[in-house]
Amino acid sequence: MNDILIQNTTAFFEKSFGTSPEKTVLSPGRINIIGEHIDYNDGYVLPAAIDKIICFAFGKKNSKTSKVIAIDLNEEFEIDLTQEVKLSDVVWTNYIRGVIKQLQDNGFSFEGFNCVFSSNIPVGSGLSSSAALECGMIFGIKSLFDLKLEKKDIALLGQKAEHWVGINCGIMDQFSSVHGLENKVIQLDCNTLDFEYHNADFKDYSLILFDSNVKHSLFTSEYNTRRIECEEGLSIIKSHFPEVKSFRDATEEQVLSLKDKFSGKVFSRVHFVVKEINRVIKACKALDAGNIELLGELLFETHYGLSQEYEVSCEELDMLVDTAKEDETIVGSRLMGGGFGGCTINLVKKGHENEVKRKFSKLYLDTFGIELKFYDVKISNGTTLL
Ligand code: ADP
Numbered sequence: 001m002n003d004i005l006i007q008n009t010t011a012f013f014e015k016s017f018g019t020s021p022e023k024t025v026l027s028p029g030r031i032n033i034i035g036e037h038i039d040y041n042d043g044y045v046l047p048a049a050i051d052k053i054i055c056f057a058f059g060k061k062n063s064k065t066s067k068v069i070a071i072d073l074n075e076e077f078e079i080d081l082t083q084e085v086k087l088s089d090v091v092w093t094n095y096i097r098g099v100i101k102q103l104q105d106n107g108f109s110f111e112g113f114n115c116v117f118s119s120n121i122p123v124g125s126g127l128s129s130s131a132a133l134e135c136g137m138i139f140g141i142k143s144l145f146d147l148k149l150e151k152k153d154i155a156l157l158g159q160k161a162e163h164w165v166g167i168n169c170g171i172m173d174q175f176s177s178v179h180g181l182e183n184k185v186i187q188l189d190c191n192t193l194d195f196e197y198h199n200a201d202f203k204d205y206s207l208i209l210f211d212s213n214v215k216h217s218l219f220t221s222e223y224n225t226r227r228i229e230c231e232e233g234l235s236i237i238k239s240h241f242p243e244v245k246s247f248r249d250a251t252e253e254q255v256l257s258l259k260d261k262f263s264g265k266v267f268s269r270v271h272f273v274v275k276e277i278n279r280v281i282k283a284c285k286a287l288d289a290g291n292i293e294l295l296g297e298l299l300f301e302t303h304y305g306l307s308q309e310y311e312v313s314c315e316e317l318d319m320l321v322d323t324a325k326e327d328e329t330i331v332g333s334r335l336m337g338g339g340f341g342g343c344t345i346n347l348v349k350k351g352h353e354n355e356v357k358r359k360f361s362k363l364y365l366d367t368f369g370i371e372l373k374f375y376d377v378k379i380s381n382g383t384t385l386l
């Protein structure tokens, strides 16, 4: 599938600019096995890059302007690199403007370039097409003009570009798009950016994403509320247990002992966070031991925590996970990403993939009148030159 994407992107560059591209960059989307909503709560996450990518073809332009073509949208724009970079009404161009701005603001100088890009990462389904876009652009400009940028710098600049566009994201998406390795998951400490690879051998199970095809508008407001609730919860824990500096230091027992000290929903939020941080550690051990059934159990636990305690699920996602829980050929399932829509991640027994897809498609369509989409994912390399 990626071969055709690469051929088409290359051909489009040649047709548009009359020469072959000088650099071709492949930049992947990502999944997160476990560790949800804890990137901003001092936790570890367990993401991986996948075999869905944006392909970019780059060439020097020998001028002070750059031209970028989004093949999938059939749109293009030009930017004068000598002028101050400003936000535009055309959203996709902002990710590119943001990248150019971050590189310039951080002292990197480069000349004009031509770029065309095309993608097979579904947009807005939680596979982080935006991070793939930012990191692929930075990687391409770096390669074309020999900029001294380490992988970590690319991820951090990509994140800053996304903040500039207006999304206050954590570092996980860009980090995993850049640092991904085939058949490895990345245990990432979002505070320090320390990371460790673990083998991603799912044995008798296939990783399949079920795309609910819904995106409820609650996402942004609830996300901000959760951040405030967690800050409040942490300060209460700290005031009773001075040795606790971050959620990572807190135990479930401590949280339970303070149950009547938290207001409103704060107890449930904090209880989820402390348990989720522990689940990531357990999940790494389960993967290392090849115990995929245990890993699957942890995924279900995460889902029910996200749904009942953290309250970021929705009826469509809950139905998909409840149905998976009853299905003997699925050992693990949970909502993946921020919630209120997007995908569930599932571990499906090999040989049963088609039957599972048929069953879930029909049930989902009958219940919600919405088509369920499926993405088979393989864990693959991070942003790279072809
Ligand atoms: P995701 O979960 O996929 O990252 P976002 O809303 O964060 O969803 O980012 C999606 C945005 O990234 C799109 O609205 C668009 O502006 C940009 N984008 C992603 N893929 C493409 C593409 N193939 N062509 C043009 N723009 C893209």
Ligand code: MG
Pocket: 128, 129, 130, 131
């Ligand atoms: Mg995104």
